[in-house]
Amino acid sequence: MRRLQLLGWGAVGIVLCALAVPWFLWGDSTVVAGLPLWLWWHVGWMGLASAVFWAFAQRAWGIGIEPGREGDSSEANGSEASSLEHGDRSSRPATGGDRP
Amino acid sequence: MSVALQLGIIVGYLLLALAIGLVAYRLTDRTAEDFYLASRTLGTVVLLFTTFATLLSAFTFFAGPNIAYAQGPEWVLVMGLMDGIIFAILWYVIGYKQWLLGRRYGYVTLGEMLGDRFGSRGLRALVAGVSLLWLFPYIMLQQVGAGTALEALTEGAISYAAGAGLITAFMILYVVAAGMRGIAWTDTLQGAFMLVTTWVALLWVLAEIGGAGAATEALAASEETARFLSLGSDYYTAQWMLSTAITIGFGVAMFPQVNQRFFAAGSKTVLKRSFALWPILCVLLFLPSFMLGAWAAGLDVTVPEGGNVLPIVLAEYTPIWFAALVIAGAMAAMMSSSDSMLLSGSSYFTRDLCRPTLARFGWALSERTEDLIARSVVVIFATAAFVASLLNPATLFELGDAAFSGFAQLAFPVLVALYWRRTTRTGITAGILISQAFYLASLFFAFVPGSYAGWTAGIVGMGLGLVVTVAVSLVTTPAADERRAIYFERLGAD
Numbered sequence: 001m002r003r004l005q006l007l008g009w010g011a012v013g014i015v016l017c018a019l020a021v022p023w024f025l026w027g028d029s030t031v032v033a034g035l036p037l038w039l040w041w042h043v044g045w046m047g048l049a050s051a052v053f054w055a056f057a058q059r060a061w062g063i064g065i066e067p068g069r070e071g072d073s074s075e076a077n078g079s080e081a082s083s084l085e086h087g088d089r090s091s092r093p094a095t096g097g098d099r100p
Numbered sequence: 101m102s103v104a105l106q107l108g109i110i111v112g113y114l115l116l117a118l119a120i121g122l123v124a125y126r127l128t129d130r131t132a133e134d135f136y137l138a139s140r141t142l143g144t145v146v147l148l149f150t151t152f153a154t155l156l157s158a159f160t161f162f163a164g165p166n167i168a169y170a171q172g173p174e175w176v177l178v179m180g181l182m183d184g185i186i187f188a189i190l191w192y193v194i195g196y197k198q199w200l201l202g203r204r205y206g207y208v209t210l211g212e213m214l215g216d217r218f219g220s221r222g223l224r225a226l227v228a229g230v231s232l233l234w235l236f237p238y239i240m241l242q243q244v245g246a247g248t249a250l251e252a253l254t255e256g257a258i259s260y261a262a263g264a265g266l267i268t269a270f271m272i273l274y275v276v277a278a279g280m281r282g283i284a285w286t287d288t289l290q291g292a293f294m295l296v297t298t299w300v301a302l303l304w305v306l307a308e309i310g311g312a313g314a315a316t317e318a319l320a321a322s323e324e325t326a327r328f329l330s331l332g333s334d335y336y337t338a339q340w341m342l343s344t345a346i347t348i349g350f351g352v353a354m355f356p357q358v359n360q361r362f363f364a365a366g367s368k369t370v371l372k373r374s375f376a377l378w379p380i381l382c383v384l385l386f387l388p389s390f391m392l393g394a395w396a397a398g399l400d401v402t403v404p405e406g407g408n409v410l411p412i413v414l415a416e417y418t419p420i421w422f423a424a425l426v427i428a429g430a431m432a433a434m435m436s437s438s439d440s441m442l443l444s445g446s447s448y449f450t451r452d453l454c455r456p457t458l459a460r461f462g463w464a465l466s467e468r469t470e471d472l473i474a475r476s477v478v479v480i481f482a483t484a485a486f487v488a489s490l491l492n493p494a495t496l497f498e499l500g501d502a503a504f505s506g507f508a509q510l511a512f513p514v515l516v517a518l519y520w521r522r523t524t525r526t527g528i529t530a531g532i533l534i535s536q537a538f539y540l541a542s543l544f545f546a547f548v549p550g551s552y553a554g555w556t557a558g559i560v561g562m563g564l565g566l567v568v569t570v571a572v573s574l575v576t577t578p579a580a581d582e583r584r585a586i587y588f589e590r591l592g593a594d
Contacts, residue, residue: 013189020181029330034312038331042177046184046383050376057372065197066591
């Protein structure tokens with residue numbers, strides 16, 4: 001389930017990159033309201049990218065990075081998030097960390 | 101009159117920045133972590149704008165609009181893709197993981213993070229060495245830019261050497277006193293200032309010439325510039341646009357002064373907000389500055405050989421004081437990038453080269469001593485770059501111009517190491533060494549081509565780095581002192 005979600009977000013990321021330049025308008029010189037149509041597309045796309053990033057930050061932040069999230073347990077996520085927000089720096093292990 | 105006014109505005113800006121730096125100095129602890137990373141406490145607005153101002157050098161105001169003036173505005177697309185989207189995604193993929201690791205293990209530099217995982221001082225020194233190789237000439241380029249701009253601005257009253265010297269002295273004073281906190285605060289002021297002045301400039305010029313429609317019609321009316329409106333050209337090929345956006349986007353993420361900002365966020369919420377606002381912030385700045393350059397081509401504006409289009413357009417259509425204000429902003433953009441570079445260069449040198457070498461001889465540095473060394477290195481670094489900028493060595497110029505692609509060569513080995521457990525010390529070291537060697541050879545030796553079917557050597561080198569890192573890791577076994585699990589276990593469960 002988690003893996004599927006990761007793949008989904010990965011695909012979304014690739015589409016965001018791929019269509020930031022409107023390749024399908026290559027060679028097109030249509031002007032709309034004083035700007036080339038391809039530039040309007042780009043501006044709109046950047047707005048869309050922000051919206052998608054916001055949705056990602058709300059719904060899936062940590063996916064692929066925080067191992068705790070792989071288990072898809074929302075409770076664990078909650079406590080993990082709060083400990084990060086207010087991370088107690090004094091309890092942090094010394095530089096170098098533990099040997100596995 | 102205009103020279104005095106422009107100088108007054110620039111000096112005014114410097115004094116304001118210095119005042120902010122002094123306030124920051126009073127709040128700064130005498131520790132390296134505070135000096136380099138403001139103790140990882142930056143909030144959303146400050147993190148967003150300091151990254152923004154650090155990323156955007158004078159290119160946004162000078163070189164970028166010049167290219168749009170000569171070749172059309174497609175650069176906006178390249179900038180949007182590389183800075184707005186690719187960099188934002190890397191901010192999550194590399195930056196968030198780096199932030200978690202930095203918080204957990206106290207890392208301050210990229211080399212420290214990799215050296216610890218792979219149990220290797222050599223790798224740490226290699227990453228620092230490669231970074232300093234590309235960083236040093238890039239700092240020098242900023243001083244050359246500032247010296248040239250000040251000389252042009254004052255019509256020779258301030259010589260190139262005096263201008264570059266003035267900026268260097270100011271940066272030394274500023275970075276040594278203020279550290280990351282002061283730099284981040286002035287960046288915030290400056291990022292907001294750039295955004296507002298560019299939009300006011302755009303609206304002002306458009307009001308004078310009768311709106312965007314009229315400006316675009318003027319472009320379409322001339323045979324020479326009509327091609328600007330259609331997407332793509334002989335200059336803007338698809339391969340070139342993609343190569344540029346990808347190499348610079350990845351290069352930016354490995355640039356020390358940008359990469360270190362990955363460590364500096366105060367909380368996860370700060371990172372989330374900055375990430376979501378990033379693409380909008382980028383397009384808001386690039387659109388007006390690059391369109392001003394492109395529209396100038398259809399107007400009655402002549403740009404002399406080697407001149408910059410934006411100041412000329414502003415001088416033509418806006419009052420002197422306003423044009424001076426925007427130029428002051430551009431100068432400040434140059435400085436806000438190079439002060440961050442100095443600070444990061446100092447951290448890489450002190451933490452990854454100096455401290456491990458001293459440790460080998462049995463000398464352990466106290467936090468206070470390290471802080472003192474860090475500040476001294478800033479002085480030495482800036483002075484050396486200043487001397488180099490006076491001598492104008494051609495090789496350094498080439499290195500500076502190629503810095504983005506040079507840094508981009510680091511990105512894939514680092515990404516593989518962060519996400520693939522089987523990465524070995526030999527694998528990542530080989531990946532970094534071979535891709536760097538290939539890219540340097542493409543710059544300096546004629547028998548290594550600079551482009552491959554339209555794709556640049558920068559992007560080919562990145563692919564090479566990826567393949568070598570993975571392939572060598574597959575055929576080697578991890579060294580006994582590698583800590584394979586630290587990038588994967590208990591992350592985020594502090």
